[in-house]
Amino acid sequence: MPTPVSTARQCLTPEAAHALDEAVRVAKKRRHSQTTSLHAVSALLSHPSSVLRDACSRARNNAYSPRLQFKALDLCLGVSLDRVPSSAAAAAGGDDGDEASPPVSNSLMAAIKRSQANQRRQPENFHLYHHHNQVSSQQMNNQSTSTSSSISCIKVDLRNLIMSILDDPVVSRVFSDAGFRSPDIKLAVFRPLTVLPPFHFRPPPPAAAYSDPGPGRRGFSFPFPGFSGFFSGGGSENFRRIGEVLGKSKGRNPLLLGVCACDTLASFIELLEKKIRDKNDNSSGGILPPELSGLAVIRLETEISQFLNRNSDKEAVDSRFEEVGRSLDRNSGPGLVLNFGDLKPFVKVDEEEGADGRVSYIVEKLTSSLSRDNSKLWLIGAAASYETYSKFVARFPSVVKEWDLQLLPITTSSSMAAESSYPKSSLMESFIPFGGFFPTPADFKVPLGSSPYHYMATLSHPCDGQEIVAVSKGASSVPSVVDQYQSGQRSWLQTAEIGTAKDGMFMKTRDDGEVLRCRAVSLQEKHDSMCHSLHQHQSPPGSDIHPTRFSTILGFQLAEDTQREVSENDYSCCTTAYSRPMADTYSKPYSSSAAIDSHQMVRSESASCRIPLSPAEASNNWRITPKHCEKPFNEDSGGALRFPQSLLSNSSMCYGSKASPDSLTTDLGLHLSSPPAATGEPINLKDLCRDLSERVGWQDDDAIFTICQTISEFRARDGKPEGGRLRGKNIWFSFLGPDWHRKRKVATAVAEMIYGSKESLVYANLNPQDGNNGSMLRGKTVVDYVAGELCKRPISVVLLENVDKADVQVQSSLSRAIQRGRFSDSHGREVPINNAIIITTLTVKDDSTKRDLSTYCEDKVLKAKGWPLLISIEKKQLGRELSLSVTSDGSSSSSSVFLNKRKRADDNASTRKCLDLNLLPDQENDDLLDKEGENLDSDDFVCDDHSSRAWLQGFFGQVDRVVMFKPFDFNALATRISNEMNKCFHKFVTPECDLEIDQRFMEQLLAAEYLSDKKRTVEDWIAQVLGRKFEEVSRKHGELGCDYIVKLAALEERSDLEELNPRGCLPPQVIIN
């Protein structure tokens, strides 16, 4: 049974009652039958300086711009108010004859009762509020001053009322929809901005040591309450600090240090003198501690510097010091400050002609006068640079102690600061704190109903002209907004227009903001309940520009915050919120012939958005209806995903948010998979093996077999969770061992075979030192990059190289991913990786090959560059050491011997066993991890190698399969190549002549062969390029006898002669020397 308004009013303080009246007015205007908490909130918010609005502005989430959040709040509130049933009976209602006021609803009345009870329970709290209110009314002109007179009265005051209203679930939902957290707002209501005692003078107790400010000393006490502004700028702050030092008991003689120190010292002394002259001047009240007021000054700086520069003699100085003594005796005030000025003369003279006693004389004099009356005499001085000071200290080491000096860094010149840094207008401070510095009319349009200019005027009213200019400049496009009012567009289009035209920057705010904005926009659109009028406005070609521009401000990125905000009860609302912007975002920019398309799309989507979602889905998923995702996805990933449309039309795509582990959505991504391989059909193992080894170009060995076996096993298992792990059908590999290139090749091949294209390989190098990642990581962390790519291509092969170098972020993300099947980025957004194959690689360096200089190892080959190649003909010299020569009888040199047989045997053994770290680690695994450890130790980049190593161990324990790669047999390849070359050479040259191949040359060819995708690259090159050159050689030089040797070398040293061949290691030309 609703309560009559008059009854409710009795329980309220006048102020709160006023708020209630406002609420009733809102309800009446909307023809609602009852006045609810929502109305109250609406009324409370409508006032620009209300307690609630102020609290909101302080409690708001800093991630969003305040303007957007308030706008969202207003819109959410509007939507909720629209849902309140209006009744015709309300017009007749009002049984108490209260001018047909809609009676107070039960929920609002309950809120009032709650706050009443609350207040009764905690009278001391109430007392506190009361006090705060008074304070804030003095300092902030806060309109919410409670005028309630006595504590015993249990009339509910406004603050308590607000607290209870915020408890109302309907209200808290509105706030959380808009991105506010009710507890935060409550806290902010409880704690008004300024809770200072009215007059809290700043000067600290003199005992407080300068070096220990202590937490209690500094609050937001405004040091100079009535400060006139004369000593504004950096000066006052510097002076205050000098004063602090003077007021201390120890280290009380300030020595100002800094470029501006001398200026500051001069102005400080001036200030003190001025204060002595006119005693009534209170302006230094905040500068000197009270007990020091009336401090007198004696300037000695000119005398001292004259004396030190030999412009005066001892007598002048002596007399001056005597004077000091006399005035010290006379002095009745707190004491004297002796200014000895700049330290520079002390040091300079010292430099010039050693110590002729003048400097030490002055220092002695000063010391003695200080010791005469320690409590009443202060020294003050300055030094422009630390160097001066340190020289001085080096000269007189005991002085710092004797003089009791306290160094005071001065970093701001007082004069400069005074002239320029004071704000032009103190009225700037009268700006409404947040709530929109640059007001946007449309923002507050719905509940406030104020016109843009009206709002602007209220803002700039208290400011001077300059600021009005500033404000209107900031809002320079307001007129254009008004123009659009007249053009009769739907209001949501206008909002978009405002966003683009004016708030260039807000539109570029971070994704969260954008999402918030889409919500806001679509909510407003919903609020107008004008779904089909939207269609009308999209069809005329002239208005095409609006949706297009609109789309630019809507990010596709999904902020999980926003998702959380979606309240469970709000299904229809949230669907519109998301799907509407989606349609616009993707239809317009991506399709050129989109007018009709998008038209239909919007239509179909608006139909589909009414599909009720189950609560779990609504809270955990972001649904994209099929039509929307086909375009963006195809466009975005450059054709990476070729989904059959038929599949898509039946499937729905969902991005998991921070879903709880029992989320229903874990497996939904699976339905997206298009190629048959991904759909869970068992793959023929043999076919797979053959295919893979063909693609990779090496004979099938154990590594390839293991990989294929694992893939087919996992595919056959059809994604059933294994061993309780909550992950989908993803497969985790670790490729260990050397042979970096083949690992990558295998990954590419797997991507091609399983997912149909090379594009479905997501590649990242986790070693930040390697430049391989190039531009793709700009401004992103590796995690974000990978997550982003996975978003675009959810089914793909992810290749993460150098997993041992992974940073903490990647480590934790990977650990989570392997356990839960979701890869999270640095914002906590998660991407399902149900159907992905994740390959991590780790290069265990093969130390044995490194030691042997004559063999070819991966490191060296990979370092090979495309130097120009050279053929030279030399006379044979006996006794020369040849790096690699091929004799004419074709017996290849013993290069195969170079291969470390033990090593190979080891590797073979371990591979055959299909290293699976899920099993008990055996000897080899230990070896392996030891090697990793060595690597990590040797690398100073990973600083906490222990934790990294532990993580790596744990990670490998969880990986589905560890595959060991053999080192690539470069020596065999080298033999093959040299044989080939030899054959080619002797086609043209007599067998007596020897061919010598420089190691660099060979490395270059090896690299070419190793890195090339085709087979026989080098053979072809030898036949075509080198063959021709050999022919040329034989033509030019005729018959080359056995005393000649033909050398093939890389021109490494002469790189300045020719550019490096950019095309790779096989140059199209070979130079003949």
Place this chain on the structure above:
Amino acid sequence: MVTGNRLLEVLNVRRLGSGDRVLVFAHGVGTDQSAWQRILPFFTQSYTVILYDLVCAGSVNPDYFDFHRYTTLDPYVDDLLSILDAHRVDRCAYVGHSVSAMIGLLASIRRPELFSKLILIGASPRFLNDKDYHGGYEQSEIEEVFTAMEANYEAWVQGFAPLAVGADVPAAVREFTRTLFNMRPDITLFVSRTVFNSDFRGILGLVKVPCCIIQTSKDMSVPPSVVDYLKTHLGGRTTVEILRTEGHLPHLSAPGLLAQVLRRALAR
């Protein structure tokens, strides 16, 4: 203590992570603590991280910005030390960007025992040129900037942000634009004047705490000579790290890179 707690609240002080060692991140003018967001995950596991906003930041209620008080950098130092005291920090490593680097220097002069290491990102003791010193700006240029700022803050922000970020990273520009625009224009102007009026050259020798200067290869605000100047004049053991990226805000434009260098610098 009451005021200390209020300060923590006003300046949005956050304490994250767990670890024996305390690490303080302080942002520069034009950003707020959110600028460190991408850096944090690298440190929260092994450090207790303390974050706060400078009083001039857009995320702090501008009413707390006292134009009479924050006329030099010393009150900022007071704030910092109060925060550390309130959190009962007795030793910490400090990472400061731009103006906060200077604040850190001042704080370490006052309380050397409190800081185990200062990491200065994009720091400059003096922005204006002088006889033997190249700070990068002439007084007249600065005045022009201030005039532009006063005339149309938004336009200035739009123009300044890409320059400051330097590297071609739109996300970083967006983020910096956002935080810069969040500041009230008069406060930005005031703080900028304070910063440009500051001159730390004379006092660098007083800093005895080991410092690590992190500098990008190209920074519009800090010419390379400044880094040399800092290195020669700072009183403690000083190392220099040059990041292979550009811009004044490496924590926005190259967070991964910076985090690695930070870790390395902190480990030393």
